[in-house]
Amino acid sequence: MAPRKTLAMAVAVALSALGMGACTDDSPPDGSGGGNVEMQLWHNATTGPGKAFWEKTVADFQTAHPTVKIKIQQVQNEDLDGKLQTALNSGSAPDIFLQRGGGKMAAMVEAGQLKDITADITDATKQAVGEAALKTGQVDGKAYSVPVSILPGGLWYSKDVFAKAGVTAPPTTLEELNAAVTKLKANGTPIALGAKDAWPAAHWYYFFALRACSPAALDAAAKDKTFTDACWTKAGEDLKAFADTKPFNEGFLTTSAQQGAGSSAGLVANYKASMELMGAWDPGVIASLTKDTKPLPDLGYFPFPAVPGGQGDPAAIMGGADGYSCSAQAPKECADFLNYILTKDVQEGYYKAFNALPVSKDAQSAVTEDYLKAVLDAYNKAPYVSQWLDTIYGQNVGNALNVGVVNLLAGKGDVAGIIQAVNDAAKKG
Numbered sequence: 001m002a003p004r005k006t007l008a009m010a011v012a013v014a015l016s017a018l019g020m021g022a023c024t025d026d027s028p029p030d031g032s033g034g035g036n037v038e039m040q041l042w043h044n045a046t047t048g049p050g051k052a053f054w055e056k057t058v059a060d061f062q063t064a065h066p067t068v069k070i071k072i073q074q075v076q077n078e079d080l081d082g083k084l085q086t087a088l089n090s091g092s093a094p095d096i097f098l099q100r101g102g103g104k105m106a107a108m109v110e111a112g113q114l115k116d117i118t119a120d121i122t123d124a125t126k127q128a129v130g131e132a133a134l135k136t137g138q139v140d141g142k143a144y145s146v147p148v149s150i151l152p153g154g155l156w157y158s159k160d161v162f163a164k165a166g167v168t169a170p171p172t173t174l175e176e177l178n179a180a181v182t183k184l185k186a187n188g189t190p191i192a193l194g195a196k197d198a199w200p201a202a203h204w205y206y207f208f209a210l211r212a213c214s215p216a217a218l219d220a221a222a223k224d225k226t227f228t229d230a231c232w233t234k235a236g237e238d239l240k241a242f243a244d245t246k247p248f249n250e251g252f253l254t255t256s257a258q259q260g261a262g263s264s265a266g267l268v269a270n271y272k273a274s275m276e277l278m279g280a281w282d283p284g285v286i287a288s289l290t291k292d293t294k295p296l297p298d299l300g301y302f303p304f305p306a307v308p309g310g311q312g313d314p315a316a317i318m319g320g321a322d323g324y325s326c327s328a329q330a331p332k333e334c335a336d337f338l339n340y341i342l343t344k345d346v347q348e349g350y351y352k353a354f355n356a357l358p359v360s361k362d363a364q365s366a367v368t369e370d371y372l373k374a375v376l377d378a379y380n381k382a383p384y385v386s387q388w389l390d391t392i393y394g395q396n397v398g399n400a401l402n403v404g405v406v407n408l409l410a411g412k413g414d415v416a417g418i419i420q421a422v423n424d425a426a427k428k429g
Helices: 048-064 077-090 102-110 123-129 131-137 159-165 174-185 199-212 215-224 230-243 264-269 282-289 333-340 344-354 370-381 389-393 395-409 415-428
Strands: 037-043 068-074 096-099 145-152 154-158 189-192 273-278 299-302 317-326
Touching: 037 048, 037 333, 048 068, 048 282, 048 333, 048 344, 096 333, 102 389, 102 395, 123 131, 123 145, 131 145, 131 317, 145 344, 145 370, 154 159, 154 264, 154 282, 154 370, 159 174, 159 273, 159 299, 174 189, 174 230, 189 264, 199 230, 199 273, 199 317, 199 389, 199 395, 215 230, 215 389, 230 395, 230 415, 264 273, 264 282, 273 282, 282 344, 299 370, 317 333, 389 395, 395 415
Parallel strands: 037 068, 037 096, 189 273
Antiparallel strands: 096 317, 145 317, 154 273, 154 299
16 A cells, blocks of 8 residues: 655654544453453544444453453543653553654654564564555664554545535645635635644645655755755745635634534534545544534545645655554563554454554455545555654654644744744754
């Protein structure tokens, strides 16, 4: 499933959130039993089928490994990075946890906080997942996480709302997107945006940058963590011009991304907005927020459109794979669990629970949804795949980038402010 070429600094693709919801709960599933080895698992699927998937997966693993007990803790996605970093720094990290990858994972490796699982990945796992996908969990050729899902980003939309507005085909260029937005305004909100959480707003800048910047510029920025190329300014100007057409929902600055019917995903789920720019976890989030908590029947997907005047390939994709790591002091059974979650049956269960593409090639034949097939098609055709910029840059720089974009959209900052904020954050390390 790998693209033909991957950016050198971008093989550890985005690890953004899957099915989200409310708070945390550290209770193990019923029937967990006792054991000689105890581990703790942190994930971010706090409600619905995603939460149920992890409970069943843990219970099944424990049945097959009666000496192992795994305690589950669900952490709201927006809280995960901060809580995890605090736990890692204090030496109280969970044994198994959702891994964002990129600069964030590299920092954990440098700090000695992750277990090297290179020798623990089985031949069966390697065959099922493939070398390219497994590289997303590597730093300097050593494995520190395994991917569980392919998560490229793009625009998720309601086919029925598009048809009602007279938008007959998904936009392929920025000009076509602007024309679609104009038609959709007559029928409600064109684009849902949960800018309260910052990163969904920043996604718009990321994709404009993907179109404006050459692969070499993306690579250089990933290495030196500065926006010295003029393409970064163009990306901001393109975003500002697009935002000035007012395509987003009213109150987008105070709208959350994934929590409740009033979130950006909830607006799409309940036909209050036409589309949303998000990673490939979005179908599962949208499904959890429909009135019947079932997948949106008319959901569609299209890649971010081509933007004129840029140096990036119009077919390039941003996103990649979600993964899980073992903390440095985790027992060997942690790696056993990581191999287990990449087996065919578990991967098929993951796909059904999250409406997300399984990373296992053995499980991909189970995918039936047209929108997921469209994602696979775009992913396979992409000349290169970049990871999310806040993941590439690490937490401090990524946060500065995200806040800078929100300030731009709020009218409290400018394009130069985004670049300055990132440069300042990079100097602080």
